[in-house]
Amino acid sequence: MSIAERGTVAPGAGLRTMRGVVVEADGGVRVRHDLPLPGDPGIGQVLVRILGVGLCGTDAALASGRRAVPTTPWLLGHEAVGEVRRVGPGVRGAAAGDLVVLEPNLPDLTCAACEAGHTSRCAHRRSSGVLTQPGFMTDMVLHPAEFVHRAPAGARVEDLVCVEPASVAAAAVRRSGITAGASAVVLGAGAQGLFAVQCLRAVGVRPLVTDIRPERVDLAVRQGAQPVPASEWQAAYVFDTTGAPAALAGVIDHIAVGGKVTVVGESSAPLGLTSLQLVQRQLTVVGSFIYDHPRDFAAVMDLIGRGAIRPGELLRPGASIDDAPALLADLQGRPGKPWLDLRSRG
Incomplete structure (x- = not known):
């Protein structure tokens, strides 16, 4: 699915376009403010307003050209926390207003590896922001409800942006x-x-x-x-x-x-x-490659909910989305994990 194919129906926030960090055809990494908003969620989907996105070495490799992007413009980002705005038909376990973490790796859940609990080995795995579909470094995304995890009560955005x-x-x-x-x-x-x-x-x-x-x-x-x-x-x-x-x-x-x-x-x-x-x-x-759905995301959410881990302690202060290109160009510039705080539109 390309960025343009996501649709242009406003999600009820009074916005007409949205921001996003993309790799362009010339190889440049730019923050665009004219991306089309997603359409209404389809069957089994949720519309999520992104609140925070972590930056990692995979993002930097895609941004620098050390790793090829599938198409251009390519929307980066695969570590995200957000708020559910709308749910599509047939969705259970998620409702508007829920604070959620998005799981970017999407196994088919039907192959032999998936049925054995090894979803990280799924040969048909899709991957948001990395392999097959646009990422999360933007204001709004549609995502399968099966891969949206509700945050424990009282969880901080700073901890949740580190769940992936x-x-x-x-x-x-x-x-x-x-x-x-x-x-x-x-x-x-x-x-x-x-x-x-x-x-x-x-x-x-x-x-x-x-x-x-x-x-x-x-x-x-x-x-x-x-x-x-x-x-x-x-x-x-x-x-x-x-x-x-x-x-x-x-x-x-x-x-x-x-x-x-x-x-x-x-x-x-x-x-x-x-x-x-x-x-x-x-x-x-x-x-050990990525994680297995849903057990490892669920385990980390439980650890955060119990206060057994505080991954947000490892973050730098949240940066603006406009700072993303510079951060991706110098990811190891100083200690701590960089992330984008998208809670403000400005």
Whole structure:
């Protein structure tokens, strides 16, 4: 579905057009204020007014051209919280006024992988803002109600805007099988590493953390991690969020025999690990890709509702939508995760 195909029916807010951050045909990233508003929600859809959108490395890769966009203009954004404005026919469990988080990855829910609970492996998965349909870095979107999660009472927008990336971390922790009191190290204290620290703390693990940037380590320590030099740790569980093969190469000298490595960060380079090391150390290496519907989103929403995690603590102050191109061009410019606060039209 292209941006233009979304329709032009005003959603009752008195607006005639909406804003959006798009990759244009010339490769430029621009904030447009003339995008057509969505039409009325169809069967099983909800119309959502976006309140906040997180920015991540995938957005930056699409914006820079390091990753190709499916078409142009391409609307960015896949980490969003909003308010339901209208519901379409047949929608249950959502109503106008609900504060919700949008799940951007849309498995078909009918294939063998989905029926087995592994929706992250769905071969027909659609992806808002990344692979198949326009994203959430805009004022209004239509979205399938099945993939809209109602916020727990009292939840803050700042925490909810982090649910999607926190679900990636929660899935990695779940798939690792780690239990309370186990020894663990998180390689990298970027956004994924920091969310992993919070999720590990929630299951009773105080992880070690390493990163080449001291300010990132400081953030992780404030979330309950223990700082450790990259060459001085020992642990049974490793969570690699760096995407750097060199980081994984160093694991072999520090992980316990029979240990488990869960890899979240991605790289096209070969891993720095030999089969001799893998076999003789009896290691398990698991790749953890996104999350499984609905369990990981639901788990993170529950953790936020109980106050077990506060992912909004990892955010920078909310920026204007007009700041998006500059933020995407320098995503790692300073500590904390950037996000756009769209609660003001101006």
